[in-house]
Amino acid sequence: xxxxxxxxxxxxxxxxxxxxxxxxxxxxxxxxxxxxxxxxxxxxxxxxxxxxxxxxxxxxxxxxxxxxxxxxxxxxxxxxxxxxxxxxxxxxxxxxxxxxxxxxxxxxxxxxxxxxxxxxxxxxxxxxxxxxxxxxxxxxxxxxxxxxxxxxxxxxxxxxxxxxxxxxxxxxxxxxxxxxxxxxxxxxxxxxxxxxxxxxxxxxxxxxxxxxxxxxxxxxxxxxxxxxxxxxxxxxxxxxxxxxxxxxxxxxxxxxxxxxxxxxxxxxxxxxxxxxxxxxxxxxxxxxxxxxxxxxxxxxxxxxxxxxxxxxxxxxxxxxxxxxxxxxxxxxxxxxxxxxxxxxxxxxxxxxxxxxxxxxxxxxxxxxxxxxxxxxxxxxxxx
Amino acid sequence: xxxxxxxxxxxxxxxxxxxxxxxxxxxxxxxxxxxxxxxxxxxxxxxxxxxxxxxxxxxxxxxxxxxxxxxxxxxxxxxxxxxxxxxxxxxxxxxxxxxxxxxxxxxxxxxxxxxxxxxxxxxxxxxxxxxxxxxxxxxxxxxxxxxxxxxxxxxxxxxxxxxxxxxxxxxxxxxxxxxxxxxxxxxxxxxxxxxxxxxxxxxxxxxxxxxxxxxxxxxxxxxxxxxxxxxxxxxxxxxxxxxxxxxxxxxxxxxxxxxxxxxxxxxxxxxxxxxxxxxxxxxxxxxxxxxxxxxxxxxxxxxxxxxxx
Numbered sequence: 001x002x003x004x005x006x007x008x009x010x011x012x013x014x015x016x017x018x019x020x021x022x023x024x025x026x027x028x029x030x031x032x033x034x035x036x037x038x039x040x041x042x043x044x045x046x047x048x049x050x051x052x053x054x055x056x057x058x059x060x061x062x063x064x065x066x067x068x069x070x071x072x073x074x075x076x077x078x079x080x081x082x083x084x085x086x087x088x089x090x091x092x093x094x095x096x097x098x099x100x101x102x103x104x105x106x107x108x109x110x111x112x113x114x115x116x117x118x119x120x121x122x123x124x125x126x127x128x129x130x131x132x133x134x135x136x137x138x139x140x141x142x143x144x145x146x147x148x149x150x151x152x153x154x155x156x157x158x159x160x161x162x163x164x165x166x167x168x169x170x171x172x173x174x175x176x177x178x179x180x181x182x183x184x185x186x187x188x189x190x191x192x193x194x195x196x197x198x199x200x201x202x203x204x205x206x207x208x209x210x211x212x213x214x215x216x217x218x219x220x221x222x223x224x225x226x227x228x229x230x231x232x233x234x235x236x237x238x239x240x241x242x243x244x245x246x247x248x249x250x251x252x253x254x255x256x257x258x259x260x261x262x263x264x265x266x267x268x269x270x271x272x273x274x275x276x277x278x279x280x281x282x283x284x285x286x287x288x289x290x291x292x293x294x295x296x297x298x299x300x301x302x303x304x305x306x307x308x309x310x311x312x313x314x315x316x317x318x319x320x321x322x323x324x325x326x327x328x329x330x331x332x333x334x335x336x337x338x339x340x341x342x343x344x345x346x347x348x349x350x351x352x353x354x355x356x357x358x359x360x361x362x363x364x365x366x367x368x369x370x371x372x373x374x375x376x377x378x379x380x381x382x383x
Numbered sequence: 384x385x386x387x388x389x390x391x392x393x394x395x396x397x398x399x400x401x402x403x404x405x406x407x408x409x410x411x412x413x414x415x416x417x418x419x420x421x422x423x424x425x426x427x428x429x430x431x432x433x434x435x436x437x438x439x440x441x442x443x444x445x446x447x448x449x450x451x452x453x454x455x456x457x458x459x460x461x462x463x464x465x466x467x468x469x470x471x472x473x474x475x476x477x478x479x480x481x482x483x484x485x486x487x488x489x490x491x492x493x494x495x496x497x498x499x500x501x502x503x504x505x506x507x508x509x510x511x512x513x514x515x516x517x518x519x520x521x522x523x524x525x526x527x528x529x530x531x532x533x534x535x536x537x538x539x540x541x542x543x544x545x546x547x548x549x550x551x552x553x554x555x556x557x558x559x560x561x562x563x564x565x566x567x568x569x570x571x572x573x574x575x576x577x578x579x580x581x582x583x584x585x586x587x588x589x590x591x592x593x594x595x596x597x598x599x600x601x602x603x604x605x606x607x608x609x610x611x612x613x614x615x616x617x618x619x620x621x622x623x624x625x626x627x628x629x630x631x632x633x634x635x636x637x638x639x640x641x642x643x644x645x646x647x648x649x650x651x652x653x654x655x656x657x658x659x660x661x662x663x664x665x666x667x668x669x670x671x672x673x674x675x676x677x678x679x680x681x682x683x684x685x686x687x688x689x690x691x692x
Binding site: 043179203204205206207208210212213215216217219220222223235236239240243247248249264267268269270271 | 386389390393394396397507508509510512515521523528530533599603604605607609610613644645646647648649650652653660661662664
């Protein structure tokens with residue numbers, strides 16, 4: 001009997017606790033919950049924490065300035081969740097946030113986690129802005145709730161294709177991809193744009209995201225004497241690839257996407273990394289319109305910026321700006337305002353196209369010089 | 384022509400690495416009729432341990448010549464891998480020697496997963512750069528390029544294979560191994576200490592795996608906790624292609640698989656006019672494997688009963 005009573009008591013306690021999480025009336029101010037999801041554990045935890053801090057900084061600033069909706073004071077509260085960069089966990093925490101009653105979400109960090117979660121937000125009508133998911137599929141599913149503030153892979157690939165022909169003067173181009181959604185998507189767009197700009201694609205080769213030996217495909221490419229080799233894939237493949245290009249005595253330039261534009265690439269490729277080119281969506285921090293001011297405010301509170309926190313900050317700002325315009329935190333009401341976004345953020349001017357992608361996003365090119373990535377130049381996406 | 388020669392070099396280097404790992408599979412299979420799926424992971428452990436030793440040495444005594452540093456890495460990696468091989472045999476295979484043949488196969492897979500996870504816990508999930516300790520020289524050869532590392536890999540594997548054949552054919556241990564391979568029971572009746580012979584097989588196989596792991600890492604310049612899986616799978620296929628249980632077969636199978644992959648990836652796109660690209664390189668390799676097995680179920684050099692190992 002005692003066990004039975006205890007169980008009912010626990011159920012009651014859970015119910016009461018559950019109520020506590022709902023938006024509540026508190027005097028004349030009320031609490032509005034906004035979700036943030038990124039990997040807070042695992043190898044990408046530092047990036048995930050960075051996103052969380054970026055979103056939190058935006059919230060804290062807005063709360064400190066005083067935020068009102070419908071004439072009532074509103075306190076914004078951040079609900080931060082860990083998806084461990086895992087698609088399955090991502091859907092679980094997305095559902096959890098929906099159940100807790102968040103009115104919007106900044107996240108997730110990885111495309112692989114963002115895409116499955118986006119269906120849950122869409123089903124429940126919760127607006128979502130990803131700071132850093134770049135896979136095309138995220139916004140091409142036709143979900144009205146899915147937005148992002150970073151240039152996507154297709155836009156990046158298209159900028160690169162045009163850039164290598166028009167700016168680097170490469171006429172014969174060889175393209176390799178790792179057959180992942182990311183690598184292939186990037187390489188396909190790059191190929192289209194390079195051809196449109198008048199370049200000739202002399203070789204299109206493939207590898208996998210597990211491979212370390214590229215001698216055979218590189219030898220075949222070498223026989224076609226390209227001016228440039230483009231690789232759509234990640235740094236564990238890009239690094240041995242550039243090493244093997246040097247081993248084969250290839251003179252062609254090497255260009256990678258953001259998967260290769262990492263410190264790890266230089267660490268793995270060593271001296272052979274010298275001269276390699278790679279791109280990353282967006283602007284380098286010191287070239288962002290609000291970069292230095294953001295850096296000062298962020299670092300005073302959280303320490304060094306890792307990577308995407310300015311984007312998480314902007315995503316949060318854009319979300320709340322839409323609430324302001326709608327004068328409501330009701331997801332259905334302010335979702336209608338998101339397409340009209342025209343916001344000067346830290347990372348640049350943010351406007352969305354019909355799919356929820358950012359228009360006219362920037363892509364920055366980097367080159368390894370003296371064992372470090374140095375900024376070459378920033379190109380605006382035509383799309 | 385220069386492209387052809389380059390692909391030949393690529394294929395031979397890749398193939399000799401496969402061959403070295405394939406020997407480990409084939410020796411154990413020859414004697415125990417067991418597919419030691421943990422062998423690929425021992426290769427990975429060899430690379431990781433050597434890497435750790437090289438790192439420690441670089442801190443303790445910087446400025447040593449590269450060959451010496453790599454040698455020191457091997458000197459540490461080989462005993463660790465040998466001990467690991469012996470331990471696996473003792474813990475995971477010997478208690479199951481009279482069990483149905485599926486049981487040790489499952490423990491082999493289990494051991495392989497355990498080793499991967501242990502390596503992940505110790506060294507993390509990241510790719511680790513393998514320092515460029517070997518001379519990075521490059522030589523022109525009729526329009527193709529061959530590097531010092533590639534020459535070293537070719538010479539080392541040839542030497543090891545030669546020694547292994549001599550050992551199996553000419554020494555007492557080799558004779559005991561051949562006898563055990565033919566019939567464990569009869570060999571033990573003739574006074575052969577079967578357990579010792581099996582242990583010796585694991586010792587030799589694991590030492591070869593350690594050498595192969597260090598070579599692969601030095602060649603590609605990186606190591607990773609998962610690197611043993613794919614390498615093990617390819618080497619196992621090479622052993623089957625050549626005829627599993629047959630030493631010469633493992634060498635032939637390894638070299639052949641390396642060459643098929645290299646020429647497949649290099650020429651398949653051009654030969655089919657871009658219809659099939661280089662992502663069909665593995666399909667191509669395994670198609671050859673299936674074709675060989677259809678016509679010669681025991682592999683190229685495999686025979687149904689006669690001597691194994």
